[in-house]
Amino acid sequence: MLPLILFFIFAALCVGGAINLLVQKHPINSALSLIVVMGSLALIYLLLGAEFVAAVQVIVYAGAVMVLFVFVIMLLNAGVEERTEHASRVAMVLGVPGLIIGLGLAVWVVSHLAGLDRIAIGGPMVMNGSDVFGNPQAIGHLLFRNFLLPFEVTSVLILIAIMGAVVLARREE
Amino acid sequence: MVPLSYYLVLSAILFACGVAGFLIKRNIITIFLSIELMLNGVNLSFVAFAAQLKSLDGHIFVFFVMVVAAAEAAVGLAIIISVFRTRETLNVDRVNLLKL
Incomplete structure (x- = not known):
């Protein structure tokens, strides 16, 4: 039960950060919300038993790569995003329904994968009862x-x- | 335990947000951030399948994806700096010529 609750908390943080990335106008806000996404993804990796990947996610992704991004945003003095005057009207009208259809297709495909058999595809079977996995x-x-x-x-x-x-x-x- | 499909749905949502940002945003840095979001969504499904199949190969793939993403960020941000130097803008709609 506890893993499920933790998963939902971190998944909500992830999705919230991802949507905030889309909504924000200033690149620095988008970069900071991406750091939130990466941090909560690291915690989800811990839930999955991937200790090393979680550590690397925090150190390399949330640490090094995002520092590089923030550094470049500061260096270029990037301001609020400009709107383009001649925006495509077709894209504006069809964008959201297209996104919903695409997401629905992805969810459909994924939910039909859920009954996947537990077959190992190479690599050592490391998880043998103990908590040494990843x-x-x-x-x-x-x-x-x-x-x-x-x-x-x-x-x-x-x-x-x-x-x-x-x-x-x-x-x- | 959390079912595998929950992780995969979360991964799909993150990937879809990345695609949407890539298509909607006009700031070149934000577009780059959306690419990173897509890579993170894919990484999540790698780790989820690794846990499901009890195989560590998925973790290795995530490791390589991170390395490639770091290399891509370094080169991409260098390109952004050089584009900004010549054009004084970050709007991709105004970067429509390869050579000035």
């Missing part, structure tokens, strides 16, 4: 054994991203 030890074991090559490739990706960011943001002489 802890750093198990993740590290998997990451440095089965997924060693993708892990090394990501380091190249990060290196390229850093160099690309430096080159792109450099002031031209």
Whole structure:
């Protein structure tokens, strides 16, 4: 019962933050509500037994990435969003019904997946009665054994991203 | 225990909010934030399926999604800074030319 109550509290926070992101006009308010979404998602990950992912979510996402966003918003002195004069009338009229239909389709598909069998699709079965599931030890074991090559490739990706960011943001002489 | 479908519905709602923000918003930074919201929604379904199937592979995928999102944020924000330098605007409707 308690997990269900906690899930609903954090899910409400998540959805509220996501809707607030859409409603707010100023980018800094949108960024801060995205941090709320990420924080409550980290708590939902804890409910799912994903300790390491929850920690990384807080440190990398809510910490590093969002600090980068807030820093850029401050740097560019971004103001309130401007309205576009020649907005598409079709999009204005059909946007909300289209969104509702899309969401309904997604919910329908997902609710027909709910009876999914408990088949393991590779990877070790770590949860054996105890509460060791998703802890750093198990993740590290998997990451440095089965997924060693993708892990090394990501380091190249990060290196390229850093160099690309430096080159792109450099002031031209 | 919370049923899997609840997590997936929450994930779908977050993803739909991200898509809506991507389409509605005209500020380039807010559009970027909406992309992050979509990635977070997908991550939630990865973790939910990992818990359901008792397999840790989903956690590894989330880890890689986060790495790619961090790289994307670094490059994307650099592009935003360079666009702002040349055009003095963040409105995507006014950024309609590749080259000035």
